[in-house]
Amino acid sequence: MPDTFAPVEVGLHGVTKRFADQTAVDGITLRVHEGEFFSVLGPSGCGKTTLLRMIAGFEHPTAGRIELDGVDMVGVPPYRRDVNTVFQSYALFPHMSVWDNVAYGVRRKGVRGTELKKVVGEHLELVRLQQYAKRRPAQLSGGQQQRVAIARALAAGPRLLLLDEPLGALDAVLRKELQIELMRIQREVGTTFLYVTHDQEEALVLSHRIAVMNAGRLEQVGYPEDVYERPATRFVAGFIGTSNILDARVSGVDGGWALLDAPGVTGLRAPLHRRVVRHGQRVAATVRPEKVHLHDLDDDPPAGWCVLTGTVRDVVYTGVSTQYAVDVPGGAGLVAFAQNTRRVADAGSPGQPVRMAWDPDFTVLLESADD
Template sequence: MAQALMTETPVRADAGRFGGTPSIELRDVSKFFGQVPAVSGISLEVRQGEFLTLLGPSGCGKTTTLRMIGGFELPSAGEIVIEGEAMGDRPPYRRPVNTVFQNYALFPHMTVGQNVSYGLEMTGVPKPERQRRVAEALDMVRLPHVENRKPAELSGGQQQRVALARALVNRPAVLLLDEPLGALDLKLRKTMQLELKQLNREVGATFVYVTHDQEEALTMSDRIAVMNEGRILQLGTPGDIYERPRTRFVADFIGQTNFLEVEVIGSDGAAVEVDLPGSGPLRARPPEGVPAQGTMTLAVRPEKISLMADLPGSEIPGWDRLSGRLEEIIYVGTYTQYVLRLPGGQELAVHRQNRAVGEGEHPMGETLTVVFNPQSAALLAD
């Protein structure tokens, strides 16, 4: 598949928040289980205090990467540096990181208070300070008054908070989170996403978060590393990843995208002219990192496309324009998805916001004209 593309966007709105030495460095790290590669030579720098998400489908190597940072797996090759120190084969109990596990992994035979103070006890923090910090940590995750309860007496969401408190109470430089919200229901997950983001700002620790949920990644992360087949395909801010995917996999995995096969005709620097078989010439944003030539994939997201009929005035200068027969209407609540069949036989999904009830509906079979800004149409090499 694609090569690892890892250049970062130079301009970041909140670049000032991160500085100094990187919190975590992965240098060409690989992991094999027997003959099977789980992670194939990834390099990555995580900045101090950053919320970085490893995003990918199951089996992409994201959890293995996290487990190598935590010390639960040792890399087959390459080096992991945390806070300027090479980890080598250092065991988990001697690393400056703490982990929030997928199913919380709370100690069932201990009370909540004992769970949270466990890490402090291991590092020899004296009892009065332990008690103070445990209370603080439980306050921070908004779970006071549960110290004497057993984990089994708490709800899933509460257990999740205990797991967070148990990790954060140790004031780790790095907090690793392995799909921690997976077992919670949607509403609670959304609340916890915001809280995690807030906690990241408050405590200043570096968060490395593993998930397969693209929406979760977009909501919380400072940067996202999209992984597949043991490699990082693209690393960037949520905006970068969503608006400027470099490969078909990234465009497809995050959000919904129309993929159209096109032939490159020419380029004028600002835009590339391409031919969509059956529909004629279109303009698109130049591809990044690869030259515009031959057969390429034009990727355009359904919500970037508008129905001509919805736009005031008749012509938008310089926008791409396509016509197709309406073949499918799917009502999704906040928007309606129209699927058009283009003259060349391709399908094109268009999302139309449902702004007013019953306004501007179209019958099946109608031929619709749609437009989109060429800057929203990305050319992909694959």
Template structure:
């Protein structure tokens, strides 16, 4: 969409100097624009994730930073130096792939030593650095094994140790946990966080997994259709999504189409079918009668029957319970509403499930208006 601009993090930046900068970077493949004029800055020592669905351009961004492909327009700077046209072997960057890419005929020790030997590190220094990085990934006792004798998680830790051993300025990670089962992924997420904290190397992590990005990252860039829709800290992109796409892609979100009925200082009043009251913080220009979209997360929503009044000043929307899904920690209520079709509320199971409501029951969905967020248009709107 012409004129689309990504929303920046609302929290002031407190990071170190910029390690990697992308300025107006565009990449086309035939008539398809894979990356469309994006700007990004990743700071020294940061764990930065690029998050988005398949085909959004995130892997192309990683490949351009690595030097595997050059942009058609724009600059890619590493530590202030333009890298466009510089071959991969001359960039102080290493990449960890989803497929591990280990040498099957080499031992774990020799795999980790490979990059160091290419840099002419020999003797005691080689032994010391390989030993340190095997200890870092907690695989010292597996030094003599071949990759085929290791689990998937262990192989990925070897790949990380090999990439870090050469001491790159920047480590690129291309969905490195994608081939692992759910339990192992969570274990490796904790390991990655620990490793990044210990070594202090800048990590740029590409993933389609929303939870993974929220757990691992200092900051996140959310991509859609070749553009960056929002850059922010995890709590920014989750609690204050900038666009309809971000709200829908990260977690579960209720999106309401409404009309501006008034602006009262820092608040905007909204009107929609079935709404008793709906208001949001004014975070963009709004005028009376304007059509807008607003969102609220399901865990912020409380359910009330007609005999119970929600707190004064809260947003209130009438509906009828359609489905009740027990998930253990919480119960998911799907509510049919005149305003937005089906909306969802997550209610913590602090009481008996049979007291929580049933399909067909009229309810009022209510929440603190602080949790209502006005949405901007997405890149593909």
């Protein structure tokens, strides 16, 4: 994994983009390092594609500065940026063979003859399409067409490859196959990938680091495990995976722990991780469903765990795991996931009272309503 002390490939400094009275990107500052597979993740309309288009040069920022390899790119046209883009729509030339599609950008750089054949051959081998070199795009599957688009973009030798939801048009099985292929390709070529997606699982699987966007702003930037295990805001907790969110008040501080009061919960506390809270402060705390264990009322959870008693409302079998929706005091509903290592009926059924319990290490403080 590239470290964050590697040279900065992309530097965004207060980048803003407005369309009439709408702000699509709002003051984003971000650094992407050389050799990273960096993903920008967010829902439709959050501004992630607009951000990508500004980096590519297809849109110009209203304010702020965009640097590529330390050089200010504002006002520089796309063809003068050492960047290529892979689109969801593939954008292949239908009248050209696979070989000629891959060769297109290389030829535009003046490469001819033996060197051209070498570069095209290497990139067809990279995406494992050597045997399809003479075919037209219409004779390929969607996944094969996307691999041609990736080979064409990489063959021109850009410093930065931008990928705008490139797997969005593929079915679920093919998406997973192409995710593995993209990871392999990026590792082999070492090119910086900046990847835009709305698919949370895709971002977690592919990325060295992730930037989560919402309503034109950055909510959190971090490694996948940090963004998932320690979401910074309500939005991140709710958008990436499933989260149980409890509204609470700070009742005290004990060393590195915040002691919390929430309806029906005993022993609720959360690691502070250098955060400062005050007595009586309103906060939100979250715990992931897979961290929550269900216990019968006569089965005591481990000492020191956070415990909440409720009633099972729904049981949903998902194959690998079973999802339990539990009604708890205060009118809220919490969710627990259990691996299917035992029969579903053994773990709880609708109407059954249960204890939900979790290790307080897995409680995460979110933003405060008082902040």
